[in-house]
Amino acid sequence: MNLYAKHDAATGLREVFNPGNSESGGLELALLRLDAGGSIEAAAKGRESLLTILGGRCAVSVDGMGSWKGLGERANVFSGVAASVYVPAGAPYRVVAEGPLEAVIWRAPAQPGGQAYVIQPSDVAVAVRGTGAFRRRVHTILDASRPAQALVAGETFNEPGAWSSYPPHKHDRHDPPNEVKLVEIYHYKVDPAQGFGMQRVYSPERHFDETYIVEDGDSVLIPFGYHPVVAAPGYQLCYLWALAGEGRTLKMQEDPAHSWAGRAK
Secondary structure, three states, X not given: OOOEEOOOOOOEEEEXXXXXXXXXXXXXXXXXXXXXOOEEEEOOOOEEEEEEXXXXXXXXXXXXXXXXXXXXXXXXXXXXXXXXXXXXXXXOEEEEEOOOEEEEEEEEEOOOOOXXXXXXXXXXXXXXXXXXXXXXXXXXXXXXXXXXXXXXXXXXXXXXXXEEOOOOEEOOOOEOOOEOOEEEEEEEEEEOOOOEEEXXXXXXXXXXXXXXXXXXXXXXXXXXOEOXXXXXXXXXXXXXXXXXXXXXXXXXXXXXXXXXXXXXX
């Protein structure tokens, strides 16, 4: 089972994970890189989309729903908070780079309907979670408080040497209200860019245990299991994340072998 996708700096739109190449459960990740003045036109039939700007500025127009210029307030993920655009299922849209642009596009199964809208940096909920060596900053971009049918998305920032998705947790069994089944994808950025982190995905009941060295621009699919992350000393690590599955409420279960860590001291 291939859960890991290596960095690719090609210009244009590159598909990373989708149901055609992985066990993504319908959740999709595409990477967009454009030079100044470059553009794409797209429409995702049967799937809603969320475009999140990693760095640069762009204009986005959605047929019959609106157009916005000058979106994006950061040079890269470590220099500010993201701007994003939600696009309903099947709606044609166009992205024009107003300078060098890097963005991710998340997609998930959805029925037609709804309106396109912008999530400005000031709309993003910023919180600090965890403590000590697993203290991290979380930016929640899209959750159940905003209109969408399936997607939940955000960004998590680890300080050098620090852990996140910790204590290890999972959300692969649909047993509400205790646990809700959601597939997740992480897309990584590292500062300085030559750095790295490590991502473990493990499921004792499935006899699955893999660890990946993650570098700037890499991506990891998490269809099941616990999935802790650590940044190497000397390097700040960010991962953009999105989930989709049974509803839009995150209900997870911690690994009982390690859950004590979250309550220590």
